[in-house]
Amino acid sequence: MIRFGLQDNYKESTPAQDIARECCDLIAVIELLEEVGIIEKTGTIQAIEQKKARVRHYMEYARERGTLSDN
CATH class of the missing domain: 1.20.5 (Single alpha-helices involved in coiled-coils or other helix-helix interfaces)
Structure with missing residues (x-):
């Protein structure tokens, strides 16, 4: 994102879409940790x-x- 901007479309997804997906992955892991009582x-x-x-x-x-x- 820093090198090519949020809308670069060199691959199938843009850096903005990649960041959104990574954030969702992180939220999912946090929720799982909450569900099992770790946090x-x-x-x-x-x-x-x-x-x-x-x-x-x-x-x-x-x-x-x-x-x-x-x-």
């Missing part, structure tokens, strides 16, 4: 919300520094 859903939800807050914080910082734009 707790409550903890997972809290961790996800904390991560989203950190990402938003650093994205805003990057915008302020001029290293990230909305385009």
